Amino acid sequence: MYSNDITMKPLQTYRIPELYAWPGALSELPVLAARSGAKRLLIVTDTGIVQSGILDVVVKSLKGNQLELLIESGISKEPSTGLVDKLYGRVKDFRPDLIVALGGGSPMDIAKLLSVMVHQGGEAVSYLFPDAVRTKGIPLIAIPTTAGTGSEVSPIAVFTDDSDGIKKAVVSRHLIPEVALLDAHLSLRMPALVTAGSGMDALTHAIEAYTSTRANAFSDSFAREAVRFIIPYLKTAVLSGLQQDARHFMLLGSFYAGIAFTNAGVAAVHALAYPLGGLYDVPHGVANSMLLPYVMQFNKPACAGRYHELARITGIIETEDAPSGADALIRYIKQLSRDIGIPEGLHRVNIPELAIPGMAQSAAGIKRLMDNNPRPVTALDAEQIYRHAYGDALVAS
Ligand SMILES: NC(=O)c1ccc[n+]([C@@H]2O[C@H](COP(=O)([O-])OP(=O)(O)OC[C@H]3O[C@@H](n4cnc5c(N)ncnc54)[C@H](O)[C@@H]3O)[C@@H](O)[C@H]2O)c1
Ligand SMILES: [Fe+2]
Numbered sequence: 001m002y003s004n005d006i007t008m009k010p011l012q013t014y015r016i017p018e019l020y021a022w023p024g025a026l027s028e029l030p031v032l033a034a035r036s037g038a039k040r041l042l043i044v045t046d047t048g049i050v051q052s053g054i055l056d057v058v059v060k061s062l063k064g065n066q067l068e069l070l071i072e073s074g075i076s077k078e079p080s081t082g083l084v085d086k087l088y089g090r091v092k093d094f095r096p097d098l099i100v101a102l103g104g105g106s107p108m109d110i111a112k113l114l115s116v117m118v119h120q121g122g123e124a125v126s127y128l129f130p131d132a133v134r135t136k137g138i139p140l141i142a143i144p145t146t147a148g149t150g151s152e153v154s155p156i157a158v159f160t161d162d163s164d165g166i167k168k169a170v171v172s173r174h175l176i177p178e179v180a181l182l183d184a185h186l187s188l189r190m191p192a193l194v195t196a197g198s199g200m201d202a203l204t205h206a207i208e209a210y211t212s213t214r215a216n217a218f219s220d221s222f223a224r225e226a227v228r229f230i231i232p233y234l235k236t237a238v239l240s241g242l243q244q245d246a247r248h249f250m251l252l253g254s255f256y257a258g259i260a261f262t263n264a265g266v267a268a269v270h271a272l273a274y275p276l277g278g279l280y281d282v283p284h285g286v287a288n289s290m291l292l293p294y295v296m297q298f299n300k301p302a303c304a305g306r307y308h309e310l311a312r313i314t315g316i317i318e319t320e321d322a323p324s325g326a327d328a329l330i331r332y333i334k335q336l337s338r339d340i341g342i343p344e345g346l347h348r349v350n351i352p353e354l355a356i357p358g359m360a361q362s363a364a365g366i367k368r369l370m371d372n373n374p375r376p377v378t379a380l381d382a383e384q385i386y387r388h389a390y391g392d393a394l395v396a397s
Contacts, residue, residue: 017176017177017178017180018180020182021182021183022184022248023247023248024183026057026181029058029181030061030064032179040067040068040095040097041065041100042094042096042099043055043058043070043071043099044087044099044100044103044114045071045072046075046104049103052189054145059071070094072090075106077106078167078283079106079159081123081124081128081160082162084113084124087110088114091114092117092118095118097138098139100140100143101142101151102143104149105146105148105201108144109149109151111142112140112142113157113170117137119136125162130171132170132172137174141180142179147237147251148201150259150261151258152177152258153255153259154258155172155175157169158284165279166279169368184247187247188241188242188244190241192241192340196289196337196342197285199238199254199285200286200289200336200340201284201289202226202230202253203226203234203257205257206222206223206260207223208267208270209223209260210223210224210310211303211374212373213372213374215264218263219260220260220264222257222260225253226253229256230249230253231314231316231336233246234246235336235339239340267369267373267374268298268369268370269292271364271370272291272363275362276290276346280349290342290389294389296333297330298384300326301375303375304324305326306374308329310325310329316332345389345390346389346390346391348391356386356390357379360379360383361382363382364377364379364382
């Protein structure tokens with residue numbers, strides 16, 4: 001049963017994109033493009049998606065539409081504000097009236113910001129401030145090929161700020177795509193480590209939203225379902241990537257987790273992961289995964305009951321009265337990360353030990369995220385968490 005502190009919270013939710021989600025759903029794209037009345041379509045994607053043949057499949061699906069097409073694929077993983085400016089310079093004269101964001105979080109985030117910049121102009125860095133996005137952008141259809149960031153449903157776009165190397169977010173309801181199209185066929189050949197990292201990102205979104213100080217009845221229902229989609233299918237998606245069911249449920253899990261964190265936020269795991277991505281190029285999902293069990297251990301005194309519930313609904317513990325579902329969930333997540341090939345210990349991804357105090361300062365200062373954490377995190381706490389995640393040798397010393 002819900003406690004009053006959840007049910008009596010004022011409930012205000014974000015818009016959810018129109019959803020098309022089944023293996024083969026790409027067949028809807030030409031219909032949606034025609035319905036929009038668009039004449040000039042910009043497709044934002046990256047080189048991995050071009051090389052994998054996915055872009056060709058998407059372009060072919062549009063062959064009957066009378067559309068002028070511009071394809072922008074010069075996108076690096078984990079994009080920076082400078083890159084967005086460069087791309088904006090290349091696409092603005094085309095004056096697109098529809099954008100398709102095709103790929104993982106990196107091209108989707110770029111496409112979302114471009115959709116606004118095409119109307120509003122300016123430099124990407126100027127959008128990193130609250131309320132900087134003033135107007136709705138060009139209609140955007142998001143086709144995620146990872147599962148994932150939830151960017152296809154979120155009001156967020158994440159970029160490394162070139163001036164200080166820190167990952168920051170543009171946040172606005174105007175960034176939420178009009179349509180999300182989830183087609184498992186497009187993620188069947190996602191590389192194993194990308195599947196593992198992005199899948200753990202989605203799981204982190206669900207868990208952090210479920211234990212957020214802003215959790216509410218709406219976000220909870222999506223967070224719980226997300227965990228129920230992701231836990232049984234992530235390992236299969238990594239180890240047997242061609243299994244369509246696993247890919248489909250991972251896409252759904254990522255979408256649900258996206259709704260959960262859109263409406264409740266993410267917290268300390270993401271704050272601690274940002275310096276690893278911005279300064280040391282650790283992929284976002286891998287960074288989250290390496291930190292998640294250690295942050296959960298730290299948060300346990302504040303939300304053991306909620307972890308217990310997640311362990312129960314996923315069958316990690318078999319009975320309601322089993323002792324400490326929280327510990328069982330944390331153990332399960334550590335083992336899952338190991339099984340799907342996430343590196344163990346921050347030393348394995350070339351983080352210098354000396355960097356820990358600076359990263360801790362930086363992470364503890366990300367108020368937007370830390371305010372959502374169920375237990376307050378000081379810079380000293382953040383340092384301790386990094387040390388635990390660094391590797392057993394360091395903790396023992
Ligand atoms: N906007 C949000 O709400 C939000 C949330 C979480 C993370 N993010 C951001 O998203 C970015 C990470 O996105 P990501 O984890 O989806 O990875 P990504 O977009 O960086 O892609 C990683 C690599 O996988 C390749 N790839 C993707 N799908 C593929 C497929 N189906 N087949 C073959 N190759 C494929 C890409 O070409 C790329 O080389 C980070 O910048 C992160 O900060 C955004
Ligand atoms: Fe994330």
